[in-house]
Amino acid sequence: MLAFIAPFYNCSIRLPQLHDRTVLDSGSDTLVINSRLSESLGLKFDGKTIVGGAGEKTVEAGRATGVSFQLPGITVSGLTVTVLPLDDIEADAGRTVDGIIGYPLFSRYVVEIDFASHIVNLYEPKNYQYSGTGERIPITLEYNHPHAQAKISLSKGAAPIEAKLLIDTGAVSMAAILNTPFVESHQLLKIALKVLPVPVGQGMGGEVKLLIARAQAIQLGRFQFSPPVIGLFQDKKGFGASEDINGLIGNEILRRFKVIFDYSRQEMILEPNAQIADAYEYAMSGLRLRAEGKDFKTFKIYRIAKNSPAADAGLREGDIIEAIDDNAAGSLTLPQIYQMFKQENREYDLSIIRSKEKLQVKMKLWRLI
Structure with missing residues (x-):
């Protein structure tokens, strides 16, 4: 069992000598360790890699292989780890971030995230049987990331737009963010939406260029979320400029559920919690x-x-x-x-x-x- 630290939904994964300050991120395809810990962890680099993400920049990172991490009764071995500074992410989060864990955990276990109680449970896929009443959402795994189909209604009376969205537990502040090519191809900035340029902070690729808007609704499975605050990427490079997917669904939607990721069956299960009817608000200070x-x-x-x-x-x-x-x-x-x-x-x-x-x-x- 992994305990979250709200509201960033961080799980207490224990690497050797690593404290309980690791971000659980379904949008990460690897295990990332803050470079300031590399010496104390005894990591030996065997190469370098280039890392990007939200934001237009890329950064050079160290690479270490044959790394293991441990949980009570669980050891995951043979991992390739990316090591780089996480100073900007820490300043944005307001807390220490020792590492980021994504695909290496989600691919090995059924991961149940109870956002209401801030608890994560891990199950062996071969023994897991779901018996609840939640909505089963089909997902596809692309570049080691989970994606689901959603429908987005931008304005009243407009036909909903189909979108393939990354399910991203590392995106905390908005219901969804749409990638630049999707925004441009559907001419979303020409729709009668009020948009606002906002300072949204840092991604792995540096500062993110973004507009925010309030959509009419987002449909995911049988659930409709209305009226959500969404982001419109303006980045020309990096994740936000990718043509491979249309955007992402973030924790402003996911926190309203117990979310079960089952990569072995290519599905995500959503069980509504007491936060399902919460209003969709964005920080009002600017x-x-x-x-x-x-x-x-x-x-x-x-x-x-x-x-x-x-x-x-x-x-x-x-x-x-x-x-x-x-x-x-x-x-x-x-x-x-x-x-x-x-x-x-x-x-x-x-x-x-x-x-x-x-x-x-x-x-x-x-x-x-």
């Missing part, structure tokens, strides 16, 4: 923050969306948030701050530091999309 410092408690403004509450309040990139109302920044986590900034019409008193000067700023939130 801020993108980075968590810095040894304990990730220094919250620096990294990007500000134009015509947003943050811009209206006079906040600037580089400002450090020292307190929100009566809450010292050090008492909060980055996910908690983003959750606080999803409350429409809520006004906050922010204490900030700008070039060593302490300032007080009021910021009133409104729905951006």
Whole structure:
């Protein structure tokens, strides 16, 4: 059994001397280890590789073979591991990330992710029998990633568009994100949608270029999600520019279920939980923050969306948030701050530091999309 750390849904996989800070990511085709741990883990590199992902850049990474990881009663051996710095991902997540595990785990076990209780269970495929009432969704495995067919309705009265979407437990903030070629081929920017350029942070390939919009609905199996916040990639390179798939489904949908990945039977099973009817909201401040410092408690403004509450309040990139109302920044986590900034019409008193000067700023939130 693996315990999650919400809201990033991180499983406590224990590599030798590796702490419980590993991201469970169905969108990852390998085991990634943060390079700062390579020496303490005793990894010996036998080559290099080029790694990309969301964002337009690629990075050179080390490669080690013959690596094992262990769980209670389980050892997975003979793995090829990618080793690279995860500093930007840690700053975006607001916590330590020692590694990312995907296909090596999903391919060997039936992986049951209970988002409500933040628990993961692993089952041997040959002995697994599902007896619940969840919806069975066919999946295909391409490049070691799970994909499912979905229907997306962009505006009222418009015919739904069929899309092949990666099921991505590593994408946390939106219901779905559509790739640039799909956006262009269906001329989605010409549809009467309100779109907003937003600072969305870092992927494995660096900063991601993205617009957000509110669609009419997404249909996955018998489930319809309405009206979801979706992303429209603008990247010209990397994952977001891929023509092989149309986009991804993220945790803003998946968290509403117990999700069972069964690669051996090429299916995903969805059991609704108490979050199934939650509203679809996006952060209303227009801020993108980075968590810095040894304990990730220094919250620096990294990007500000134009015509947003943050811009209206006079906040600037580089400002450090020292307190929100009566809450010292050090008492909060980055996910908690983003959750606080999803409350429409809520006004906050922010204490900030700008070039060593302490300032007080009021910021009133409104729905951006």
